[in-house]
Amino acid sequence: MHLAYLRDYHEALVIALARAQPTIERGTVAEVTGLTPQAVSKVLTRLVEGGLIAPAGVRRPALGKPAAVYRLVPESRWAIGAHVSRKALRLVLTDLAGAVRASATTPLPADFTPDELLAGLGAGVTALAPGRELTGVGIGMIGPLDQATGTVRGAHRLRHWHDVPLADLAGKRLGLPVLVDKDVTAAVTAEAWRRGAGFRDAALIMVESGLGAGLWLGGAVHRGTHTNAGEFGHTVVQLDGPLCVCGRRGCLEAVHDRAADPAAAAAVLGTGVVNLLQTLDLGHIVLAGADLLRHGEIYRSAVERAVRTEVPRADWLTVEVALTGLGTDAIAAGAAMQVLNARYGLPDPTGA
Amino acid sequence: MHLAYLRDYHEALVIALARAQPTIERGTVAEVTGLTPQAVSKVLTRLVEGGLIAPAGVRRPALGKPAAVYRLVPESRWAIGAHVSRKALRLVLTDLAGAVRASATTPLPADFTPDELLAGLGAGVTALAPGRELTGVGIGMIGPLDQATGTVRGAHRLRHWHDVPLADLAGKRLGLPVLVDKDVTAAVTAEAWRRGAGFRDAALIMVESGLGAGLWLGGAVHRGTHTNAGEFGHTVVQLDGPLCVCGRRGCLEAVHDRAADPAAAAAVLGTGVVNLLQTLDLGHIVLAGADLLRHGEIYRSAVERAVRTEVPRADWLTVEVALTGLGTDAIAAGAAMQVLNARYGLPDPTGA
């Protein structure tokens, strides 16, 4: 039954509008989506029955019958996101709107095993959402990993993590849908989910235990053929430059880390970002990561300056440069929103 | 009526299969697409009525009723592609399978005007496809341009080309649908159209009056927010390197063009390609462009070597490196296939 795809697609479209605007109503949704008002009525009815949106009074036009107004019900759905770093497990509870409503941090033993992580995850999830019905759990961590199967191929500098089917293991343990993804990809999903449509081509640049880029292209996550996209820090910006941990010379990350001070590092990053813009023509650059946010405004202004001045860029090449609104919770929150996005975001034609 | 989207989507899926394989049949299509055999029957019937596919005998299984076999009818649809360079207008006629069936080259006057191009285009199109019903005409050229509206913003080093609504002008003159796009984007479309599914994430690297990359991400063209993606040659690979025409220092293009010989140039390009792979995790790299193909095998082997050795890349990170099968016709042929892709490729949800 492939009609379900149309239904899910239009419901996701309406939910996205409701996320981005304080209220929605039949007429404006019909205009934006291209559906007829009658069709929108049916969609809205279904969403109200599902509890995802609720009536919120009326708007009185200058003339004619008042229009029914609806709003998103953020408390109708919940998801938990986990950020696994080498030292700690950070958990956040987010609502349907993408707001972080609770959080907790658990330390992880040095060189922790999959079992140790699963134990922490199990305890943390029940503690964070007692009795609440969860859509699922998302896990964001460093790669390389295979997002499609939820398998960690071999997390950098963690001994016990080779070909671990983390999504399956955690799913069985928690009894919930579990998605595993690279930290940068999760983080960019958080930005996209909170901004709604209009955020079509973007990169989230993260400086935190490495330098990476989460890519949001054409209104969806870009993960690449082997779900390994985003190794932006290991692109060469200085031929025959300093040796990088990856074995090449002059990687963006290597040059960036050797900079004299934050301002110089930010300038290097700016050049890398302009490289990305030249190749991908993005509309938004979001800056994130604990190491970057420590000098957030220095980085933001440096990147913005690079974007504006490094190339004689025409006035129609507008790019927004911003710091993430989620701070250091971007990864965990993004992992949670991957779950929400999988269930309530635009459906994938190939998966239906 | 949004049901039309489902219909178009499934028809496009079947056409894509028919392009990639010599023959198709009901059962295998059903498996691949996830549709029921009955639904596939209906799709096949519609396509046969449209003349896009035709019965091609039967396949006799070991047991049971023979299965009806179908094949694409390449001669059922035609499109013309134009490659506009600074000196000449190259036109090709392609069939539904993406094969070039006729071609012609017309010289263009120095610093030609829009009217002069339109005249050449009009004469060429009628000469190339006398009496044949055409799906449309595609035009590939250097940017910057706005693909969405088909407007040339200001072609590099052409005086009379500022904010010219080329698609509209040509469409009125020819009485056919006209699409305008950047040369690299057109070229990558050609590769994708001829290969069918399985070609999900790829870049076409072109060296010809500049250095650019056409991007095919997630099974569709990536053009970016301002339809200006692909300026790959103007990414910095050598901080404080030689001055580039674009004003920055150490652009890939600048370093590449200053190399001592083709082998050295190819090695530089190889580093750039690895940068692209690190960021985007592509499955295919296609090399094209007149200047590159002049030393095709040197470039191909150098890029392949870079991909295999520059990073300790894991064995699961497989990448195919190949020269375009269309030679110097890649741009013109790709422009033609953009027209076919728009009409018979996977439909765009937002456009329906």
Added chain:
DNA sequence: CTACTAACGCAACAGCGTTGCTAAAGTCCG
């Protein structure tokens, strides 16, 4: 000739958005 297998295809069906029309809830104006 009968049993079995695999593909085919007609007919009824479910569910999506659309169309056509009527009703409802306001304002405006005489």
Added chain:
DNA sequence: CGGACTTTAGCAACGCTGTTGCGTTAGTAG
């Protein structure tokens, strides 16, 4: 106050998509 007008809402019938159910067809095997 009441009728004309405007805008929104919603019921009912419809068209079209893919699905389901089941009988038919064209082969092989014994």
